[in-house]
Every structure is written in C-alpha cells, then in structure tokens.
Amino acid sequence: MEFDYDLFVIGGGSGGVRAGRVAAQEGAKVALAEEDRYGGTCVIRGCVPKKLMVFASEFAHAAEDAQAYGWDIQPGAFDWDVFRGKLYAELDRLENVYRNILGNNGVETFDQRAKVADAHTVELADGTRKTAKHILLAVGGRPTKLDVPGAELAITSNDIFHLDKLPETILIVGGGYIASEFAGILNGLGVKTTQFYRGAQILRGFDDETRNLVASEMIEKGIDLQVNTNVVSLEQDGDKVKVLDTNGTTTTFDKVMFATGRAPNTDGLGLTEVGVEIGRKGEVVVDDYSQTAVPSIYAVGDVTDRVNLTPVAIREGMAFVETVFKGNPTKPDHELIPTAIFTQPEIGTVGLSEEEARAQEPIEVYSTSFKPMQQSFAGRSEKVLMKLVVSQKTRKVLGCHIVAPGAGEMIQLAGIAVKMGATKEDFDRTVAVHPTMSEEIVTMKSPVRTG
Template sequence: MTFDYDLFVIGGGSGGVRAARVAAGETGAKVALAEEDRYGGTCVIRGCVPKKLMVFASEFGRLSADAAGYGWDIPEGRFDWMAFRTRLHAELDRLEGIYRRLLAGAGVETFDARATLVDAHTVQLSSGETKTAKHILVATGGHPTLPEVEGAELAITSNDIFHLDALPERILIVGGGFIACEFACILSGMGVQVTQFYRGEQILRGFDDEARTLVAEEMRRKGVDLRVNTNAVKLEQDGDAIRVTDTEGGVQTFGKVLFATGRAPNTRGLGFEALGVALKANGAVVVDEYSQTAVPSIYAIGDVTDRWNLTPVAIREGMAFVDTVFRGKPTPVDHELIPSAVFTQPELGTVGVTEAAAGEPVEIYSTTFRPMQTAFIGSEDRVLMKLVVSKATRRVLGCHIVAPNAGEMIQLAGIAVKMGATKEDFDRTVAVHPTMSEEIVTMRTSVRSA
C-alpha cells in the first residue's frame, strides 16, 4: 500500500515537533504534522516558558529591600503587568516562529488544522483533507480541568493567567500541586494578595516531606495565606468579584479564583475508541515501553500518555520513537531517575526517591540553614540540602534541594545520581566555597535511619 507520508504527527508541542523534524531531517522520512492551535504546545505557549518568565519578573519585588541591606539606595518600584505581558506575548510569538521554521527547515509539511483518526493509517483534517501515513504519532498533550464545584465556571485556569488584562488585588488559588504553588509565589511576588486552599494535609504531595514542609513554611513567611485541609465548595458572582464559600464555612471575596486542581490528556474526539486504542480511566493513551499503542501503526508520546508529564521527557520519548521506528534501533523510554524542579520561591529540585518511598533501609543526610546572601541582611530565609542513601550499597538514591536556583543545582546532581554515585563519591568531591550547594558534599554524619 502506498501512503502519503511515512509519518503523520498529531500535535505541535515539544515532543511532536522534535519527533517530526528529526524523522524528516535526519532519517529522510516523509513527514507531516497537524496542529490545531499554536506551535510549541503547553510548554512554550501556556506552560514552562511563560511561567518561568513570570517567576523572573516576580523575584524583582524584593530587590530594593535586599539591596538596601548591602548599602544600595534603590527606590522601590512598581510592577507594570501590561508592559510585562506585552513583552511576554512577543517572546512567545518569536518562539512559535522558531518552531515553525525548524519544521520547515527539516522538510516537514505542516497543517494548521485539527486532525482526527479515521483508521490505523488515515487522519481527517478539519480543513476537509484526508491524509494517509505508514505511522501515526499522537502528541496532543493535556489541558487543565475544572473540579465539580458549584460555580467553578467563574474561575480561571493556568491557561488564562497569561492573558489577564490586569492583575487582581486578591486571588484565591485552589490546589496544592506544583502549578498551584508556583503561581501562588509568582503572583505574591507581583504584589497580589494570595490565598491558597489545599484539601490535603500538606502541599506538593509526592515530593519529599521535609522539602515540601520547608517550601510551605517559606511561602507563608513571604506572604501567601496558605490553608491546608481546606477546599472551595461554592463560587458566586458578587459584582466584579467572586464570593467563595470554603469547607470550613468561611466566606471571602476575591478578584479572581484560579483552579489548579488537575489536568487531563487531550484525547476526546480523536477517534481512539473506534480503532481499538486503549485509554486509561482519565483518558490517557495506553502505550508500551516503546510508546506503541494496541494498534501497531499508532504511537503516542508526552502528556497524552500521562506517564511523566514533563517537556524534556516528551522530547526524549519522541527521540526514542524515531530510533525505534525509523532507525531500526528499538529504544524503550527511560523513565528512571528523572530530575525535576518546582519553581516556587525558594525552588525545589529533586531527583530519585523520597525518604518515605525509599523501599529499603536508608540513611538520611540533611541540613537546613540560612544562606549567606540573605542571612547577611537579617533575612530568615532558609534552605535545605538532603540525600537519601542506601545502607546496603551506599548509593545516593535521592537528592532533594530547597533553595534559590535549586533547579540549576539538581540538573548537575542528577548526573551523579543517574550514574549510581555513592555517598563516598560525594564525600570525595571537593566543596566549592562559599556556596549553598557545598553542603551536598560536606554532610558527613547521617541525621537518622529510615
């Protein structure tokens, strides 16, 4: 059978674009890609990139006060949201243009249209065209969801935050995951009065208990009204504001309410069920270790599979797909020991297992302290450095850092942990002094066993 293409990719996010351009540009495959919205996907358009730029913007709020402690007389400034937003959108337009040019340069034919599955080798475009391909790769990502709360339609999600015409004076953020916590810190740093509800005992479930406790303490100390064991049960319009009733019976009004309570894969209406492609209860595509679905010609990568919902992981999955299908080198996706960061203030960087999830006897090396830069000016800022070490093998099974720029530190620590470094390997490494990160290689005595 003759096909229009060797590969048709549905979705123009980071994973789909990488797979398309590498397959076309490096293996000579004939490739097409369809994207119904903007190229770059969640990460570039409504996720990692604009969020991190907002993190940078929010951190300048402390500049004048901190600088005064070092002898500088810098007038306190005023944050101009619209000036920032204008520049932000221009940057996202620039990045989307790069994605389009990369695809064109690799010889990928692109369609600005929604694509749905007709059969194992055919897609239907919303423009009316039908295309066939030997292989189809689905990389449609995910989207934020609203909970089943009365009046939830009055709230916004993380997709909307970058398009606000003005920042509210007060905002309620509902959720305790990394998206909720990051935006709580961002908006607080931009001068918004932030209240955060989380229904559980502590924010950042799944992260190391000691690390998430310190993040929560620092968020409260810096002005976030963080309330655990609390949830919103009803939202009502109150003039230009939103009146919120919580599980404790309290009633407050806010300029905006942001729900960051979950995301769902973008699989609805794509035609999976009719073809026999299995979906999980939450709609995620079921794939094997090679990202292949139950239909041999159809593969899926990235957030639509709900494995590790991180941009670099989607890119790695895309590369493994190309190696498997177009280079004749079956390559299972490696989801072990993935470093990640939560861009709260301070940041949380993590790789490997937590203390609670070690699954074997371990020794814990941990220290919290006031870093030099802010201790000098009398700040109570605190940071954490922590290692989880196997008693049997002495391998460092987990590394957890709460500190400014923890994301930068954990990237490098992740190399050592991935390589199987032992505690003694860390001990043999000479410290870089004076730095916060030197504590990672100078902790000699375990604080406890677990």
C-alpha cells in the same frame, strides 16, 4: 499500499515537533497538524511564560536587598502591561522558532485540528484526509476544573498570562506544583494570594521535609495557605467571585484559579473507534516503546500520562524515531528524572523521597538547613535545605533534595551523579566549592536519621 506520508504527527508541542523533525532528518516524509499555537503547553502556556513570571516576581525584594548591600536604589511599582507586552513578543518569537524548525526540515504543516479516521488515515478539520504509514499522537493535556457549582467563574493556568490587569486578590485552588508556583508568582507581583489545598500538606508525592520547608517559607512570604480546605461553590458577586469553602466560610476574591489537575487531550480524536486503548483518566495506553494497541499508531508526551514533563516528551519522541525509523528499538528511560519546581523557594529533586526510600530498604538521611549568605546579609530569614537519602547496604545516593535559590540549576548536575549510581562516599570525596550553598551537599558527615 502507497501512503501520502511516512509519518503524520498530531500535535505541535515539544514532543511532536522533535519527533517530526528528527524523522524528517532521517529521510521520512513527515506532516504535522496543530490546532492552536506551535510550541505546545510548555512554550506557549506553561514552563516558559511561567518561568519568566517567576523571574519578574522575584524582583520584588531586589531593591530592599540592594539597599542592604549599600546601593541607593528605591523600590518602584510593577507594571503588568509592560511585562505582558514583552512576554507576548517572546512567545511569538518562540512559536516562530518552532514553525521554522519544521519548515527548514521539510515537514509539511497543517494549522488545524486533526483526528484519526483509521489505522493509517488522518482527517483534518476541513474534511481533507491524509494517509500515513505511521501516526504519532502528541496532543498533550489541558487543565481541568473542579466539578462544583460556579466552576465556570474560575480561570486556569492557561488564562493567567492573558489577564487584562493583575487582580488585587486571588484564590488558587490546588496543592500541586502548578498551584504552588503560581501562588509564589502572584504573591511576589503584589497580589494578595490565598491557596486552598484539600490535603494535609501541599506538594504531595515530594519529600516531606522538602515540602514542609517550602510551605512554611511560602507562609512566611505572605501567602495565606489553607490546607485541609476545598471549594464547595463559586458565585458571581458583582465583578468579584464569592467562594464557599469546606470549613463553611465565605470569602470574596477578584479571581479564582483552579490548578486541580490536568487531563489528556483525547476527546473527539476518534481513537477508541479505531481500536486505540484509552485508560481510566483518558490517557492513551502505550507499551514500553510508546506503541498503542493499533500497531501503526504511537503516542508520546502528556497524552500518555506517564511522566508529564517537557524533556520527557522530547525523549519519548526521540526513542519513537529510533524505534520506528532507525530500526533500533529504544525504550524511553523514565528512571531517576531530575526535576525542578519553581516555587519560592525553589525545589530541585532527583530519585526517592525519604519516605519512599524507607519503605524500600534501610537508609541513612543526611540533611542540613541553614540561612544562605546572600539573603542572610540582606536581613532576610529565608532558609535553604540540602538533603541526601542513602542506602545503608549499597551506600548509593537514592535521592537528593534541594530547597534553595537556583535549586533547579544544582539538581541538574547532582542528577548526573545520582543517575550514574554515585555513593555517599563519592559525594564525600568531592572537594567543596566555597563559599556556595551547594557545597553542603558534599560536606555532610553524619546522618541525622537512620531507619
């Protein structure tokens, strides 16, 4: 059978664009459909604008710190309109980069929604049908809202970049990295910020010592963090939102933001009808090679709900091209992925938490917490943490956890060593770079805990 395309990609985010471009470079005839903006969650409404907001919010203390270092600088006010205008311009620029990547590599694009009609056919929103030897689902995920009365009054992380003005008060509901990052951002921009989390401590799944330090530092910075607390209902109160919580307290906020989870974008794509298996959370079920139950249909990125990180979607897209277009069956490697969480303070982490490692085998824990030189000199009481979790038997570093300014930059490099299987003695043999925060990673001589 003659197909219109070798590959039809549904979704123009990081995973879909990378797969489409690389397949086209291999000589495949490729088309891609995107119903919204090119660049996807990460570029348009996730990591990129969020990190720019983190940068903006971190200048809150810059004038005071500069004064402490002898500069005659006076604090000013943050102008949301100025920042937002520049942010929009940057996102427009990045979207054009993504469009040009596709165009320059001969990928035909359709700026409309697409769904799957059968194993080899895609139907566009205007009713046009296109056939393809292979279909790649790269449609990502979306933020979800709590199922409570008045939920429609809440915003999500998608909306935060589009506010006409910054609220004076905000409630952020959730305890994951998105909730915790935005609590730091908005607090830093001068918004009186409250965060509810239904569990005992934010950042569930991360190392306990790490998340405890981050939570205490967030509170120290002025965030009203309330754990074991959830929303019962929201109600309009003039131009504000009245919130009833599980403690029976009613509080009014200018805005309420739900950061209570994300769901794969599989609704209305015609997937179950053609035989693609959908999991309990709405995710596309795939094998180790990102192949669905329909052999001609593959899926990568957040829609598969494996490891929902942009660089992972890109890796999965590359492995898909290796497997399908280069005849080199390749499984994406999801082991030992280094991650940064842009809370304030920032977290960098790779490998197992202390709790996960202890459940697996006898370990040693090396950990140190101290005030970094730059902040300490400026009179700030911030603490940082450097931590290694080590196997007693193999001496391998099973986990590395950093809480510090620039932790994301540090963990990228530590991640190489951990991925290579470095031992504690390999770290010890490495000469310290002085004076830096990260030198503590190689100078910890005695374990603080074993078990």
